[in-house]
Amino acid sequence: MRCFDASLYWLRLLAVVIIFGGALSSTQAQVQPQPVPAPRIPGSPAQAPNSSDENDQDPMAHRAMVQQAQRRNELRQQDIVKDTDKLFSLAQELKTEVDKSNKNEMSVSVIKKAEEIEKLAKSVKEKMKGN
Numbered sequence: 001m002r003c004f005d006a007s008l009y010w011l012r013l014l015a016v017v018i019i020f021g022g023a024l025s026s027t028q029a030q031v032q033p034q035p036v037p038a039p040r041i042p043g044s045p046a047q048a049p050n051s052s053d054e055n056d057q058d059p060m061a062h063r064a065m066v067q068q069a070q071r072r073n074e075l076r077q078q079d080i081v082k083d084t085d086k087l088f089s090l091a092q093e094l095k096t097e098v099d100k101s102n103k104n105e106m107s108v109s110v111i112k113k114a115e116e117i118e119k120l121a122k123s124v125k126e127k128m129k130g131n
Helices: 002-030 051-057 059-100 108-129
Strands: none
Touching: 002 059, 059 108
């Protein structure tokens, strides 16, 4: 019975991750903050030249950097959606196996499936953080 309770815990955790992922992805698609340039003091001898100062002067380089960042965010979002879909299908498979199994004893395949779901859920969580 204890394994069955653990499986329910992971199913609930998965549901929370999926719901949170959907909410997070919709808010990230709407809000993209623009970087705020730091104030510069012209001719400050103590300040070393910064490579971002060169990009502030060149609008093409700045635009390229912004486009690269947007593309990385889009790819990360696609990975999150793909992994979330896989999480959903794995959770459905796990539920089917749990329903078929004996209520007092879980099979090894059920436990391995739950561990796979756990690893994938952690991966999705890290991608959502942007790491």
